[in-house]
Amino acid sequence: MFMRKIYKNKLGLAGFIVILAFAMLALAAPWVSTHDPLKADVMNWKAPPSMDHFFGTDEYGRDIFSRVIHGTRISMYISFLSVLIATFFGVSIGAISGFYGGWIDNIIMRFMDAVMSFPAILLAIGIMAVMGGSIYNVTIALGFVYIPRFARIIRGSALSLRQKEFVEASLALGSSDFTIIFRHILPNCMAPLIVQITLSLAYAILAETGLSFLGLGAPPPAPSWGNILSDARNLMLDAPWMTVFPGIAITMCVLGFNLLGDALRDILDPRLK
């Protein structure tokens, strides 16, 4: 039933296929890429796109196509893991805050408000500046920055759900708080949660590539999309293909998540349409 609705929503289906394609590229990167993404080839530096180098080469003769393919791996890894972190902590914090209410809720939500008082990318920049650039640190920084979005959604639902009769009935039957949160509250928040996860994946990719473009992501020579574009900036006249292709890859990938997210929202939560 659910899959049929996705199938009927053509844009959502297109988004899903795009994401699937990028995920498969990420997994199969070593087999799909035509060259070693790190191997310099000075004889072929700044070569324009050709049959041998689909997307051309950079100033060291590294193959841009292979670097973009391997960049998929880095972006997918960071975005999925950071959103996983944000979901886990956001859901736990939100559920505790909404379920217990009172001063616990007040303190937790003030902290969440404070985190959201920073422009997300600025906070991530600050954290990265302090911790230093690495794939691991980007994942943690983005995971942290996105926690409040999840906490807010779950808290809102938990607050209203705990007043409902079925929760009271469950309490009266002696269920533990933990059981109630997992059995009754979380399943009822799934719709907005799934939409938020999908859209956060899109944000995470944009943020990750942005950080890496600023030199705060995976350190060079790692073939992240942001790093390739950062290299491209100084070669705009000589090698415009370095600017064009990685950007198309990022836009396509983010577009996939956005299309799927929009479709899921229309299907799961018609009120928000």
Place this chain on the structure above:
Amino acid sequence: MLNYSIRRLLYFIPTLFIVAFMVFFLVRLIPGDPIQVMLGDGANPETIAAVREKMGLDRPLPIQFGIWLGSVVKGDFGTSIQTNRPVLQSIRERFPVTITLTTLALLFSLLLSIPTGMLAAVYRNTGKDYFFMLLTILGVSAPVFWLGLLSLLVFSVKLGWFPSIGFVPIWEDFWTGLTYLILPAVTLALHMAAVVARMTRSSMLEVLRLEYITHARAKGLGEGKVLIKHALKNAFGPTLTTIGIQYGQLLGGAVITESVFSLPGLGRYVMVSIHARDYPAVQGCILFMALIYVVINLVVDLMYTYFDPRIEYN
């Protein structure tokens, strides 16, 4: 309305306090000895001890926070390690560039987004609507720095319409200054324009269904008047909130855009300070930008009561 405003102002205080605490704590996350990291490996122990004492880092954390907060309230954002000048002074020099850039971007994005969102809502589910919505979803998907690089590539490098490097402040020579700002501002505006257009479309759709719109039309009001005076005003609340939130994205995006276009604003200053490990400067800038963002959202929330007076009952 007054009641709500006062309550909103009171909420503002703990938020500010926690924001300040987070910025303070951020620098304490530096792995290893922050002073050693800032001064480099070659620094001798006496200098390190002197700087540590000067920055008060030899005292317990809560006291450090108290002292730091006290000086921030008095307008002392610390001293830059690189230039040995007060951080606030550098911020004051660079902030005008950033505020001009973001204001111009805000202007461009509103000019693009509100008419687009309204038109899409009026022509819902037609070719025009689909076309606009396709543009907006592309707009939210393309990274700002890539759009910046592309526009540099096309409009500066290939076509030569705009200068690609350098900067003239708009308050020294308005027209020349503008040529340096148009590309970055449009680049920065596109993402926000897309988000606001989508929000305007959906809140317009919600309002256009209501009976008072039918009534206004039945009264014989012109369609333009119905759309702008009756529909847009009521649909503007959610859009306004989105604009407030998006302004933060503009401030964050300015860090990236200023780096792409080499503009001497606050964002560029943050990046230069980060690469120089000038932590007091980084701390000061981040605190400053967060404060601006908090204040803007406060103003937006207060303005909301004008567009949606019902808010006072909640």
